[in-house]
Amino acid sequence: MHKFHSHTIRTVSELRIEAEKLLIGVPEGDPLDLVARSLVDLGVKAAVTCLDIESLDCALTEAFKAGASTAQVQETIALVSGLGVHSLMASSYRLLEKAKSIDKGLRAPLTIEQQTLWDKYIGDDPYWVGFEQEVPGFLDALLRLSPQLFRGFHEYCAIPWRSGTVPAVSKELIAMASDATPTHRFVPGMRLHMRNALKLGAGRRTILEALEIAAAAPEHSGVG
Numbered sequence: 001m002h003k004f005h006s007h008t009i010r011t012v013s014e015l016r017i018e019a020e021k022l023l024i025g026v027p028e029g030d031p032l033d034l035v036a037r038s039l040v041d042l043g044v045k046a047a048v049t050c051l052d053i054e055s056l057d058c059a060l061t062e063a064f065k066a067g068a069s070t071a072q073v074q075e076t077i078a079l080v081s082g083l084g085v086h087s088l089m090a091s092s093y094r095l096l097e098k099a100k101s102i103d104k105g106l107r108a109p110l111t112i113e114q115q116t117l118w119d120k121y122i123g124d125d126p127y128w129v130g131f132e133q134e135v136p137g138f139l140d141a142l143l144r145l146s147p148q149l150f151r152g153f154h155e156y157c158a159i160p161w162r163s164g165t166v167p168a169v170s171k172e173l174i175a176m177a178s179d180a181t182p183t184h185r186f187v188p189g190m191r192l193h194m195r196n197a198l199k200l201g202a203g204r205r206t207i208l209e210a211l212e213i214a215a216a217a218p219e220h221s222g223v224g
Contacts, residue, residue: 025108030206044177044214050219176207
């Protein structure tokens, strides 16, 4: 069985090196357009790992100046609000492995309810193949530990992806950048969303511009 593990990325420079590995041979492409740039910046500053209110207010103003709609702004904020699930991603497999020694039921085959949920939300969707490569064992562990959380994870995180107010490639860039901020550095997510953005046609320049926005994110100053 696989175990979710990622070597520690301690600096922005190390994160840039990690990104460059995925950008070998990628065409330069176009720069971020004004709306996409503003939404990436907004996503970074609205993410719970930054959440600097003064910066957030400025980012909201700049997004509207760039031409973003209210729906696009809301969709961006909804997208990055899902960062809390990284707590589940980092801990579910570890919890399952430790809990198996005291709860034999966790080692049993999936129940009918669990299998039904797996088929509904995972099935043969190729998206989850790439996801499993970055966060191995998480989906199975979450399903075994809590079918309710498994369902909730898929339902909540899917909301901003179901609507089309923000182009899919821009959403991948927003998610990638929010994962790459200095106060978060969730590298499995950064790699996953970068690969998805590349598949959707993002070029090297777009990726690096989004990562530069992430690198300049403010520290979490607290919310009063």
